[in-house]
Amino acid sequence: MDNIFVICEIEDGKVADVSQELLTKGRSLANQLNCKLEALALGHKLKGIEEHIFPYGADIVHVGDDKRLEPFTTLPYTSVIVDLFKREKPQIALLGATTMGRDLGPRVSSALQSGLTADCTALEIGDHEDKKAKKNYKNLLYQIRPAFGGNIVATIINPDCRPQMATVREGVMKKEVFSKSHKGEVKDVDVKSILKPEDEVVKVIERHIEKNRINIKNSSIIISGGYGMGSKENFSVLYELAEVLGGEVGASRAAVDAGFAEHDRQVGQTGVTVRPKLYIACGISGQIQHTAGMEESSMVIAINNDPGAPINKLADYVMTGDVMEIIPKLIKAYRKNTK
Numbered sequence: 474m475d476n477i478f479v480i481c482e483i484e485d486g487k488v489a490d491v492s493q494e495l496l497t498k499g500r501s502l503a504n505q506l507n508c509k510l511e512a513l514a515l516g517h518k519l520k521g522i523e524e525h526i527f528p529y530g531a532d533i534v535h536v537g538d539d540k541r542l543e544p545f546t547t548l549p550y551t552s553v554i555v556d557l558f559k560r561e562k563p564q565i566a567l568l569g570a571t572t573m574g575r576d577l578g579p580r581v582s583s584a585l586q587s588g589l590t591a592d593c594t595a596l597e598i599g600d601h602e603d604k605k606a607k608k609n610y611k612n613l614l615y616q617i618r619p620a621f622g623g624n625i626v627a628t629i630i631n632p633d634c635r636p637q638m639a640t641v642r643e644g645v646m647k648k649e650v651f652s653k654s655h656k657g658e659v660k661d662v663d664v665k666s667i668l669k670p671e672d673e674v675v676k677v678i679e680r681h682i683e684k685n686r687i688n689i690k691n692s693s694i695i696i697s698g699g700y701g702m703g704s705k706e707n708f709s710v711l712y713e714l715a716e717v718l719g720g721e722v723g724a725s726r727a728a729v730d731a732g733f734a735e736h737d738r739q740v741g742q743t744g745v746t747v748r749p750k751l752y753i754a755c756g757i758s759g760q761i762q763h764t765a766g767m768e769e770s771s772m773v774i775a776i777n778n779d780p781g782a783p784i785n786k787l788a789d790y791v792m793t794g795d796v797m798e799i800i801p802k803l804i805k806a807y808r809k810n811t812k
Contacts, residue, residue, distance in 0.1 A: 500530030644746030694720030701756025759784025
């Protein structure tokens with residue numbers, strides 16, 4: 474009762490990074506609320522899956538192992554989760570804002586009439602005073618996300634309905650092992666008694682999965698270009714700089730929309746969230762839509778011809794000038810000094 478649940482996403486017996494990130498955050502929230510952190514793992518052939526969950530701080534892992542749960546289909550997953558939540562009555566439930574989470578979250582919250590906040594970038598615990606109803610609420614989940622196209626940051630609360638549900642984008646939360654030796658309790662979910670014939674009306678006959686060839690999320694050095702790069706051809710200097718530094722190329726939404734780079738390279742609110750050791754922002758103004766995806770970088774260097782660009786306030790170092798003059802000089806200097 475009143476514990477925190479993380480619905481884990483599992484593919485080929487591996488727990489998704491976003492689920493482990495949510496477990497890390499869930500452990501922190503559970504410590505604040507003095508409650509337990511519970512995880513739910515659904516799928517097939519899940520023997521030993523708890524070994525990939527307990528190190529991130531889970532006290533209880535609910536395992537639903539059934540061939541009808543592999544691969545993911547909406548109806549059986551929804552039925553199992555709704556049944557479990559009605560019995561366990563969690564106060565908070567968290568999912569990744571992935572294809573699966575964005576499909577599953579609204580269905581579960583609708584069935585439980587609990588409400589859902591999508592694409593959160595931060596989660597905190599706090600109080601709320603409803604002056605009109607003259608009520609004080611303690612220990613609510615502050616569900617924080619950009620709104621109105623990223624022009625404001627909204628804090629959303631759910632005072633009366635439970636669970637408080639939120640989906641969180643991959644990379645927003647830090648993934649951190651709580652304790653390699655941490656162990657908890659494993660509880661089996663009786664999937665057979667929960668699923669009904671109508672939950673099996675949709676069957677996946679065949680699946681084709683194409684692996685993403687671009688992986689900027691795990692790169693320790695990212696050189697990102699914005700609309701200020703001027704053209705797709707000018708982006709070639711970013712690839713050259715990335716090659717000599719051993720990094721990856723990212724892009725702002727404006728650059729992607731202009732056709733300068735592929736969507737898989739987009740950093741920001743509608744792209745990926747990254748936290749590299751070094752982030753070089755080239756020709757990027759630094760609107761909140763972009764900075765929401767890279768503000769936790771260890772070091773930020775901004776190269777821009779606008780001395781008043783918002784990105785400069787976030788940057789550790791600022792180079793003011795023409796990117797097409799500065800970047801070739803950086804490449805030349807780096808090659809000269811690393812021979």
